[in-house]
Amino acid sequence: xxxxxxxxxxxxxxxxxxxxxxxxxxxxxxxxxxxxxxxxxxxxxxxxxxxxxxxxxxxxxxxxxxxxxxxxxxxxxxxxxxxxxxxxxxxxxxxxxxxxxxxxxxxxxxxxxxxxxxxxxxxxxxxxxxxxxxxxxxxxxxxxxxxxxxxxxxxxxxxxxxxxxxxxxxxxxxxxxxxxxxxxxxxxxxxxxxxxxxxxxxxxxxxxxxxxxxxxxxxxxxxxxxxxxxxxxxxxxxxxxxxxxxxxxxxxxxxxxxxxxxxxxxxxxxxxxxxxxxxxxxxxxxxxxxxxxxxxxxxxxxxxxxxxxxxxxxxxxxxxxxxxxxxxxxxxxxxxxxxxxxxxxxxxxxxxxxxxxxxxxxxxxxxxxxxxxxxxxxxxxxxxxxxx
Ligand code: CAA
Numbered sequence: 464x465x466x467x468x469x470x471x472x473x474x475x476x477x478x479x480x481x482x483x484x485x486x487x488x489x490x491x492x493x494x495x496x497x498x499x500x501x502x503x504x505x506x507x508x509x510x511x512x513x514x515x516x517x518x519x520x521x522x523x524x525x526x527x528x529x530x531x532x533x534x535x536x537x538x539x540x541x542x543x544x545x546x547x548x549x550x551x552x553x554x555x556x557x558x559x560x561x562x563x564x565x566x567x568x569x570x571x572x573x574x575x576x577x578x579x580x581x582x583x584x585x586x587x588x589x590x591x592x593x594x595x596x597x598x599x600x601x602x603x604x605x606x607x608x609x610x611x612x613x614x615x616x617x618x619x620x621x622x623x624x625x626x627x628x629x630x631x632x633x634x635x636x637x638x639x640x641x642x643x644x645x646x647x648x649x650x651x652x653x654x655x656x657x658x659x660x661x662x663x664x665x666x667x668x669x670x671x672x673x674x675x676x677x678x679x680x681x682x683x684x685x686x687x688x689x690x691x692x693x694x695x696x697x698x699x700x701x702x703x704x705x706x707x708x709x710x711x712x713x714x715x716x717x718x719x720x721x722x723x724x725x726x727x728x729x730x731x732x733x734x735x736x737x738x739x740x741x742x743x744x745x746x747x748x749x750x751x752x753x754x755x756x757x758x759x760x761x762x763x764x765x766x767x768x769x770x771x772x773x774x775x776x777x778x779x780x781x782x783x784x785x786x787x788x789x790x791x792x793x794x795x796x797x798x799x800x801x802x803x804x805x806x807x808x809x810x811x812x813x814x815x816x817x818x819x820x821x822x823x824x825x826x827x828x829x830x831x832x833x834x835x836x837x838x839x840x841x842x843x844x845x846x847x848x849x850x851x
Contacts, residue, residue, distance in 0.1 A: 466588045467629035467781055468581075469595075470530075471750055473795055474520035475619035475737055476508035477832040479802035480810045485614060488807040496614050501700035501731065505738035507805060508603050508618035509831035510816045511838045514541045515551050515848060518601035519558040520834035522622035524792065526597075530624065531560055536587060536596040537567040540576035540742045542650070542771075543603045544569060545846065555599060558836055558848055573648065574696055575771025576600075577621070577742040578779075584625035585634055596625040600743035607656040608811055615699045616814070617738025621746040630790045631753070632765065632781040639679040640777040641671060648772035655817075664772060665702055671776040672706050672768055679778045687711065688719050690780070691763035692726035692752055696770040697744040700731040706768060722758070729755035736799050745769050753787070754794050761785040803832065820844075 482502050486493040496502050508517070518539055526534075539552040550569035570576040570583075577600035584596035601620035606612030647664035650657040680686060687693075687710055695703035707727050711720055730752040734744060745767060753759070761783050769777045805813065818826040824844035839849045 464589070464592060464627050465629065465633035466585050466625065466627055467633040467784070468623045468631045469626040469629040470525040470624040470790060471631060471746070471753075472521045472525035472622045472792070473619065473733075473747060473750055474517050474524065474834045475506040475740075475799070475802070476512050476517070477802055477834060478507040478509065478805050478813065479736075480505045480507050480805060480807070482614060484807055489609065489613075499701060500614055501704065502614060502735055502738060504736045505614075505616055506618045506802065507810050507814050509813050509833070510818065511828045511831050512618070512833040513545050513838055514539065514543055514601035514603065514620065515545060515554040515558070515846075516833055516836040516838060517618065517620035518551065518599040518622065519555045519836045521601070521620040522555065522559055522597055522599060523835050525622055525624065526559065530595060532562050534561050534595045534597050535565045535591075536584065536594065537561060537565060537599070538570060538580040538584065538596065539568075539599045539601060540570045540580045541601050542571055542573050542576070542741055543605070544571070547652070551601070552599070554846070554848060558850070561597070572775050573771030573773050574698070574741045574744065575769050575775040575777065577746060578767070578769035578777050581623065581625060581634075582638065588625055588627055592627045594626075598623045598625055600740075600746055602741035602743060604739040604741050605656055605814065606659065608815065610656075611661045612657075612659050615739045617740050619737050619740040619743055619747065621743040621750065623746065630784055631787045632783055634779065634781045635764075637679070637683045637685075638777055638779040639675055639682060640775065641675045641678070642775050643667070643671065645774050647774060667772070667774050668696075668698070668702060668770050669705060669709055671770055671774060673709055675768075675776050675778050676710060687715055687723070689764055690766045691722065691759060692730065692756065693723060693766040693768065694730050694745055694748040694752060695768045697731060697734040697748050698739050700734050703727075703731065703748070726752060726756050726759070733795055733799070742771070750795070753791055759783060761787060
């Protein structure tokens with residue numbers, strides 16, 4: 464039995480910030496962002512768009528009524544949670560109208576947790592072949608105004624349906640993970656933005672890649688020649704590009720090198736315009752590859768490098784399934800272009816707005832544009848969502 468991703472969908476916020484505008488406001492050379500980080504635009508989420516609305520919107524794009532009647536587990540992976548206790552997956556389950564006899568949980572380990580979610584889904588389906596598991600990677604990356612991480616913010620969610628006999632990609636049982644206890648990026652409960660040791664975090668990312676890749680090659684007896692493409696966690700595309708270069712040693716055949724680079728360029732196409740979406744960014748790179756690469760074929764092996772600060776990393780692979788192109792919807796480009804361009808002052812006001820709760824825990828919001836669902840109000844400390 465093969466198990467993997469049967470459907471994949473993406474949703475992002477309805478507002479965007481141009482990196483050139485941000486560079487000008489921060490007295491920075493725009494090339495630092497466009498060439499140095501390889502970023503052109505960022506998605507900006509208003510207060511009424513959160514990991515629940517984005518995650519539900521991404522799932523709503525791909526699920527049929529039959530899927531909703533069959534899904535028996537909903538996993539939301541996130542590091543920008545909206546509640547310390549109640550799982551975002553429970554809200555998502557309700558908004559989507561998924562049948563009641565389902566398990567709904569939230570998972571966390573920085574940008575790594577969606578990979579853990581996919582693993583759990585794979586194990587669950589291997590024991591229950593009729594099951595469908597909805598895995599959602601949803602995050603809003605906020606570093607704060609004028610911080611070094613500010614140009615690498617973003618917002619978005621990926622929804623993936625994991626089933627037996629998948630129609631997009633079948634996972635191989637070749638996962639190699641690594642845990643190392645480091646403080647490169649973390650967010651204590653009392654802080655709305657993370658603490659980051661920026662340069663140290665990039666070193667951890669690249670060194671984790673190197674060590675896990677070495678172990679992966681040793682245990683799986685595979686080399687880069689066996690892969691048609693490699694998808695990376697993308698905090699910003701330039702770091703992932705450095706990651707690819709780390710894998711491609713001098714002995715690599717020129718043709719293989721050119722194909723890997725071409726596919727890599729396709730895989731960063733959306734991230735360049737969305738920014739960092741933490742745990743979803745690896746899977747946005749996969750979707751971007753699927754929708755923008757010209758020469759992918761059924762049977763191609765795709766590698767995945769997942770990295771979550773703290774730090775947990777993992778390399779695994781899957782093979783594209785016959786007919787995978789038929790499972791792709793419209794390109795994401797149209798929606799990305801339709802986002803409303805906002806000025807830097809508008810972004811500063813919108814992105815960092817906090818709920819103005821009264822003494823009874825009630826708050827209402829401006830009617831910002833959101834995707835399919837909206838955080839409508841807070842009533843006695845309870846978040847109230849609705850379909851737009
Ligand atoms: N023209 C072209 N390029 C320019 C330039 C110009 N005028 N000015 C600078 N650059 C280049 C620099 O040479 C550099 O490129 P290289 O890395 O190839 O040398 C690049 O632009 C970045 O510039 P700096 O080195 O000056 O770095 P910075 O001050 O912009 O900070 C950062 C970079 C530390 C990564 C910062 O963006 C940050 O803190 N980001 C958040 C943390 C992060 O993303 N870490 C990644 C690993 S952790 C992880 O993966 C988990 C996660 O998602 C958070």
